Amino acid sequence: MAQVILFNVTNGLIIGAFYVLMALGLSLILNLSNVINFAHGNFLALGGYLAFTLSPVVGYWGALLISPLLTALIGVVVERLMIRRIYNRDPVYSLLLTFGLAFVLQDGARYIWGPNGLPMGLPAVLAQPITSTLFFITWYRVFMVAIVIVTVVGLFAFLRYSRIGLRIRAGTFDLETVATLGVNVRHLRTFNFAVGCLLAGLSGVLAAGQIGLNPNMGDELLMPSFIAIIVGGVGSLIGTLFGGLLIGMAAALTTAVYPAASEAVIYAIMMAVLLLRPRGLIGEEGMMS
Amino acid sequence: MSTALVAASEGRAISRRVLAPIAIWAALLTVPLWLPLLGGYTALAARVLVFGLAAMGLNILLGFTGVLSFGHAAYFGLGAYGAGLTLRYLVHSTPAAIVAGTLLGGLAGTLFGLLIVRRRGVYFAMCTIAFGQLWYYLAYSWNSVTGGFDGLRDFHREPIGLGPLTLDISQGGTAFYYFLLAIFAIAVGLMGFLLRSPFGRTLLAIRENERRARFLGIPVERHIWLSFSISCFFTALAGTLYALLNNFADPLTLHYSLSGYFVVMTVIGGMRTFWGPLLGAAVFVMLQDYISSMTVNWMSFVGVIFILVVLFFPRGLLGMMRRRIAA
Secondary structure, eight states, rough: OHHHHHHHHHHHHHHHHHHHHHHHHHHHHHHHOOOOTTTTHHHHHHHHHHHHHHHHHHHHHHHHHHHHHHHHHHHHHHHHTTTGGGTTHHHHHHHHHHHHHHHHHHHHHHHOOSOOOOOOOOOHHHBSSSSSSTOOOOOHHHHHHHHHHHHHHHHHHHHHHHHHHHHHHHHOOOOHHHHHHHHHHHHHHHHHHHHHHHHHHHHHHHHHHHHOBBBTTTHHHHHHHHHHHHHHHHTTTHHHHHHHHHHHHHHHHHHHHHHHHHHHHHHHHHHHHHHHHHHOSSSOOTTTT | HHHHHHHHHHHHHHHHHHHHHHHHHHHHHHHHHGGGGGGGOOOHHHHHHHHHHHHHHHHHHTTTTTOOOOOHHHHHHHHHHHHHIIIIIOOOOOOHHHHHHHHHHHHHHHHHHHTTTOOOOHHHHHHHHHHHHHHHHHHOOOOHHOOOOOOOSOOOOOOOOOOOOOOOOOOOHHHHHHHHHHHHHHHHHHHHHHHHSHHHHHHHHHHHHHHHHHHHOOHHHHHHHHHHHHHHHHHHHHHHHHHHHHHHBBBGGHHHHHHHHHHHHHHHHHTTTTSSSHHHHHHHHHHHHHHHHTTHHHHHHHHHHHHHHHHHOTTTTHHHHHHHOOO
């Protein structure tokens, strides 16, 4: 029994970690640029596939490092070519644009890497369980959670202490004033978009090792990430962090009790939050309107 | 000179206001005559009507209130499932199915609208997307009732008894097309009446300047809520017709991709215009039908259409025409 509970708790932690990584990227872009990036799940898939292609050449560890950076680079190109053009227009256009982009990227991945699932090879060290009693916890699971923790701490430290991070946070509250103070907002937004894509790419590499690769692997993570943002509170990255962990845990624990309701419970949490605390658990008053 | 110009442009505006609807209704009424000549089939026109009605319903909110929902597939799909479930489990009556489906989708939208009327912009949109997916997962996982991933089958539209007469729409084809057109006409008439009423004008005022509308004492939240609710009822009605058209309801009618299609139809046609969504639906349905018969990579083409529309035709076809006439 203890094992079953522990199994579901670790599952929840891992699912939550993916939601967090994905939702933090979405949230960064949403806060600064007011764009919902529908293609975020496809950037995740892109990161995974790039790692798949790169790892025979540069090894798993090299791919883990390079493919998120490449994803971010592709993000920069996409932002410069398309997304930049719709920043000051009605939100309907940004949604349609990233929605179309998601279609193109998903179909592109299917075209290049094929429609069928692909396995992602892992180094032998990571594939082993940590002990024989805890056979379900492989080193890879520990490794994933560790990477996510390091990344999240790094991201928050970066936003807190670096100059660019400060500007991103300031821009979240009042972009016009930030621009007036002489910050190049265009570059700031491009950089911020790239950071979001970097996080998506990293989650893609990590997810590939756990569930393998397929062209729509990011789709299942997209909706929970939206919900993590709504639950945590728009405008607050800490809120997104807790929102992601909360719904990941809730989904995993519900799976243990009643598997059919594991999706429904996420939506139930969202409805409860919208009803009882519309600004989200940690969101700032007024950010949602 | 200038008065003559004004008179001329007014004359043109009036002729547009009168001629355009006449042309549209004439085209719709004669579809079974001319569509086969162009290589189309009547079921395609029926799809245009259904999606057009759904997009016009969405446009009450998007174009005439200025509020973005990216989750209208939920109400469309609820309408479809409502109609399908009624026909399959409750009564074999087409009108009852239409009423039940419309009520199911419309009331779900009305209740959800209460939760989100204070949100604006992308946040409103994000809540509508997430709520929409709830129904998708429900239809997907509640296998025993909804048929799960395979969709809801084993129901079909029933002939309608009108006193001594019977309207046999069970065969599809032309009779069913005119049945759809009649319902479409009633719905569109109601929509036009609503948008021309003081209520509709108030929605426009909110779209143009929400803060000013609020200063004028207009209860903005209540109007947005009503607009959302009405728009959901029309889209749900379209959903019931879709279930009748296919004798089938599947989870994809609830998926947010379809919400995206409704929005892009509206934008292609022109979201500040009354008839734009219908035109957009016609363009989109034809293109999709054509492209998906040509290539398996139709998703890329649809995605590229989305991107091109956003970057180069944001006003839509009717919006561009109107601008040209004004200039």
